[in-house]
Amino acid sequence: MIAVLRIGHRIDRDKRVTTHVALVARAFGADAIFITTQDVKIKKNIQSVCKRFGGDFQIETGLDAKKIIKSWKGTIVHLTMYGAELEKAVTHIDTDRDLLIIVGAEKVPPYFYQIADLNVSVGNQPHSEVAALALFLDRYTKTAWERKDFNGNIQIIPCVKSKKVFSKGTT
Amino acid sequence: MIAVLRIGHRIDRDKRVTTHVALVARAFGADAIFITTQDVKIKKNIQSVCKRFGGDFQIETGLDAKKIIKSWKGTIVHLTMYGAELEKAVTHIDTDRDLLIIVGAEKVPPYFYQIADLNVSVGNQPHSEVAALALFLDRYTKTAWERKDFNGNIQIIPCVKSKKVFSKGTT
Numbered sequence: 001m002i003a004v005l006r007i008g009h010r011i012d013r014d015k016r017v018t019t020h021v022a023l024v025a026r027a028f029g030a031d032a033i034f035i036t037t038q039d040v041k042i043k044k045n046i047q048s049v050c051k052r053f054g055g056d057f058q059i060e061t062g063l064d065a066k067k068i069i070k071s072w073k074g075t076i077v078h079l080t081m082y083g084a085e086l087e088k089a090v091t092h093i094d095t096d097r098d099l100l101i102i103v104g105a106e107k108v109p110p111y112f113y114q115i116a117d118l119n120v121s122v123g124n125q126p127h128s129e130v131a132a133l134a135l136f137l138d139r140y141t142k143t144a145w146e147r148k149d150f151n152g153n154i155q156i157i158p159c160v161k162s163k164k165v166f167s168k169g170t171t
Numbered sequence: 172m173i174a175v176l177r178i179g180h181r182i183d184r185d186k187r188v189t190t191h192v193a194l195v196a197r198a199f200g201a202d203a204i205f206i207t208t209q210d211v212k213i214k215k216n217i218q219s220v221c222k223r224f225g226g227d228f229q230i231e232t233g234l235d236a237k238k239i240i241k242s243w244k245g246t247i248v249h250l251t252m253y254g255a256e257l258e259k260a261v262t263h264i265d266t267d268r269d270l271l272i273i274v275g276a277e278k279v280p281p282y283f284y285q286i287a288d289l290n291v292s293v294g295n296q297p298h299s300e301v302a303a304l305a306l307f308l309d310r311y312t313k314t315a316w317e318r319k320d321f322n323g324n325i326q327i328i329p330c331v332k333s334k335k336v337f338s339k340g341t342t
Contacts, residue, residue, distance in 0.1 A: 013187070014187070016184070016185070016187060016188050017187050017188060017191065020188065020191075020298065020299035020301055020302070023296075023297055023298040023299055024298045024299050024302045026296070026298070027294050027296040027297070027298040027302075028294075028298070028302070049297055053296055053297060081327055082327055082329075082330055082333070082334040082335065082336075083329065083330065083331065084329050084330065084331045085317075085329045086317075087317065089331075113332065113333060113334070114332070118331060119330070119331055119332060119333075121327070121329055123198050123199075123316055123317070124326070124327035124328075124329060125194075125197070125198040125224055125321060125327075126194055126198070126220055126224060127191065127194040127195045127197070127198040127199070127305075128191035128194055128195050128301050128305070130191055130299050130301040130302050130305075131191070131195045131198075131199070131301050131302055131304070131305035133302070134298075134299070134301075134302035134305055134306055135305055135306070135309065138306065138309075145294055146256075146257075146258065146294070150296060155295070156252055156253055156292070156295035156296075157295075158253075158254065158255050158256045158292055158295060159253055159254065159255065159290070160254065160255045160260075160289060160290055161284065161285070161290060162253070162284060162290075163253040163284070164253065165253075
């Protein structure tokens, strides 16, 4: 199991970025996202995407980060621009174990740096936790997202010049 | 030259996501971002990052998308979940020519699908233009971001357990 733990989400300020984090988690191969702040709207949004586009991605909000971390049996990785280089770091993660990926918003308390088995950076430049999560999952899963079938009610057919959508509901 | 054209940016709603798009553009190898909506705050933010972390990334806001597109001499790519598969698509892009990457916010008018030489999808699942841009640049540049030196006043030293920052200003 791969789960993402989103900490420090502020409902007004981060709603769109956290939504992107959740959608990226789902699209690039995570099984679940836990958001520490309670946010009913994001949960509904993501569940609506899952219903239409498929997969069995889970989302929970309003959870205690430390409780999740303490009860986690697998590896814990924290994504941060200060961490170890992605390419080297992923080779040290045992893919047979469950993986919890901590993704912060703005300043992350020292506790999370210390509790993580590995702090991992996707480049050491400031950019985005959304991009960092996507690249991390891309490398960690060896690009498995490219071959994943979500078997959704809506399926997009790749197309160079227009939109092609296959919808089970309309057949 | 690689430039990103951000269209449909709404100052209040998209400020954080567009900031992430701009930072990802810089961190993953683009030379410039053009944001169609005028937004002085984002411009200042990104210029401040460039000053501290280095590189010669350019940002302009309040530009006419169609004018930029019409005067563009190189290839134009539009990132969309409806586009052609990333892995195949990048092999069709001539890396010797300048590249303009169009990145929308929410619904993109048909004009941009039609004017683009190539509509490219980073997976056909809904996720994030931030992640899509990062993955596209990763593949298009053949992971050049991993080796790029920004030669900034602030440099982060990769570290598994804490923060190591080298600052020219303090030496």
